[in-house]
Amino acid sequence: MERKKALVGILMGSDSDLSVMEAAAEVLREFGVPFEMAILSAHRTPEQAARYAAEAAERGIKVLIAGAGWAAHLAGVLASKTTLPVIGVPIDSSPLNGMDALLSTVQMPPGIPVATMAIGKGGARNAALFAVQILAVADENLAARLKAYKADMAAGVLKKNEKIDPAVRVLEL
The missing domain is CATH 3.40.50.1970 (Rossmann fold)
Known part of the structure; x- marks a missing residue:
């Protein structure tokens, strides 16, 4: 190889x-x-x-x-x-x-x-x-992968935000 x-x-x-x-x-x-x-x-x-x-x-x-x-x-x-x-x-x-x-x-x-x-x-x-x-x-391919990586990272944070008690969570971000 x-x-x-x-x-x-x-x-x-x-x-x-x-x-x-x-x-x-x-x-x-x-x-x-x-x-x-x-x-x-x-x-x-x-x-x-x-x-x-x-x-x-x-x-x-x-x-x-x-x-x-x-x-x-x-x-x-x-x-x-x-x-x-x-x-x-x-x-x-x-x-x-x-x-x-x-x-x-x-x-x-x-x-x-x-x-x-x-x-x-x-x-x-x-x-x-x-x-x-x-x-x-x-490298456009690498740029696209990096953009997806950052989007996934942001989605992960927002998913964790959903776990906060709705009574105290900021509703609109």
């Missing part, structure tokens, strides 16, 4: 980040977006991380998602070596529960943009959804 060419690269600084970054992979699978994953550290394997970013576009990658904890420089290192969009996911693996990773990821210097998501699994899910939105700009 031939593997589809990856459109999204999911990278993480350590194997301990895999349980968080798997949430991004789950979303990409749900939308049928081919991806690849790698463990590359900005600090322990800087040459390999830089090479990955520099060569990603040539291999057909369109978006990079980088999850890292502690000093969390991975997203910035990748962004410095590519013109592809980079989405950072701060991981809550340190004694500071990810606040250090959040600040390290979001505080990029001018000229090195990184879209930064929330800390942890929710951020990983949103990173993948944001990658899908980026890809959907040039």
